Amino acid sequence: MSYSIPALSDAILPKLQHKVDTKTKPLGALGLLENLAVQIGYIQQTLTPAINKPHMLVFAGDHGVANSGVSAYPQVVTQQMVLNFLAGGAAINVFCAQHGIALKIIDAGVNAELAEHPLLVNAKVAHGxxxxxxxxxxxxxxxxxxxxxxxxxxxxxxxxxxxxxAFGEMGIGNTSAAALLMHVLTGVPLDECVGKGTGLDDEGVKNKLALLQKAANLHSLSAQNPMEALRCVGGLEIAMMVGAFLEAARLQMVIVVDGFIASAAALVAVHLCPLVLEYCIFSHCSDEHGHKHMINALGVTPLLQLGLRLGEGSGAAVAMPLLQSAVLFLNKMASFEAAGVSQAEGN
Structure with missing residues (x-):
């Protein structure tokens, strides 16, 4: 498959920074919003960036390992939560409605037949x-x-x-797949990648770690072959997200990355084509144990740290207004010259 991602031109960066620095504020006073404005302008290669028709795609799929003791919830919860999304009752529905984000649910591999629905895209590859x-x-x-x-x-x-x-996900057992992918692709010890997922107690986490170590031993995986790692221990919803990351970067879209599982998909995409990372804005650092290590391995700075570990794309949806604020201040806030305000000496 082709992973031809456009390389962004650095020529616009000093112009973007100058525009940020000459707004009516002290240098750096808007903190991460300034970095965010520059990054969005850089992705779009313009001094007047815009957030147009933001979408959230939530990919859902089941995992064969789910009934082996890696999750506190039974596999059927994947199907039940997808029905909850379609009924409008989940956190992601609330946040997308609040912030004007169009929502689509993608059946990548739910272990059930789902009835047609306006929000649902049937892209089922297999029943898990x-x-x-x-x-x-x-x-x-x-x-x-x-x-x-x-x-x-x-x-x-x-x-x-x-x-x-932005991409969200639903799949009982998918924090296990994400932990294994992270371990293989970053070299972080497996016990630093494995967390509570949907709510395991300490004994449950210990059992989960033992099972995932067994899986890691069974498959001969390496960071040099991310596709094989994805195939052997990933999920259908994760694989679909990887393709989505690659295409969004190819189309030079702004990509808002959610939590642990979405970041694992981003990690695979970046290993397949490093330029993907330039298009990614990391919305938050999840409370899932391994996410901070994944963020560090990718060398990125998340916008928020709210203790979230829900998935669904919820963190990305909550962060979306920050992108709007960043482009609005860049486009609408007056410059010192336009407002007739004196700058600090030396500027």
């Missing part, structure tokens, strides 16, 4: 993955189909005028 404690989670064909479908979903919303996109 295989149990990676016994065999590879996906076949080569399934993994490639999921990647290709993720690209299609992004291309579809981009064609509607969307230039800013």
């Amino acid at each position: 993955t295989n149990n990676y404690l016994e065999q590879a989670a996906m076949s080569v064909a399934q993994c490639e189909q999921a990647l290709a479908s993720g690209k299609v979903q992004v291309a579809s919303v981009a064609a509607q005028g969307c230039n800013t996109i």
Whole structure:
């Protein structure tokens, strides 16, 4: 598959920084919002960036390992939560409605047949993955189909005028897949990647770690082959997100990254094509144990730290107004010259 991502031109960066620095404020007074304004302008290669028709795509899929003791919840909760999304009752529905974010739910591999619904896209590759404690989670064909479908979903919303996109997920057991991918691709010890997920107690986390160590031992995985890692221990919703990250970067969209699982998908995409990272804004640092290590491995600074560990894209949705604030101050706030305000000496 092709991963041709445009390299961004650095020529615009000093112009963006000058525009930020000459607004009617002390240098750096808007903190991370200043960095955010520069990054969005850099992604869009313009001094007047805009957030147009933001979309949230929530990818859902089941994991064969879910019934092996890695989660506090049974596998059927994936289906139940997707129905909750479609009924408008989940956190992601509330936050998307609050902030004017269009929402789509993508069935990447839920272990159930879902009825047609205006919010639902049926992109099912399989009824969940295989149990990676016994065999590879996906076949080569399934993994490639999921990647290709993720690209299609992004291309579809981009064609509607969307230039800013975020990805959420739902899949019981997917913090385990994310932890394994993180371990393989970053080299961080597995015990630093594994957390409570949906609410395991200390004994549950210990059991989860033992099971994931078994999986890591079963599959010969390395950072040099991210596709094989994704195929062997990933999830259909994660693979679809990887394709979505690649396509969004190819289309030069602003990508708002959610928490632990979404960041794991971003990590795989960055290993496949490092330029993807330039298009990514990391919304928050999750309370899931391994996320801070993943953030450090990627070398990025998240916008928020709210102790979130829900997934669904909830952190990305909550952060979306910060992107609006960043572009609005860059475009609407007066400069010292325009306002007739004296600058600090030396500026």
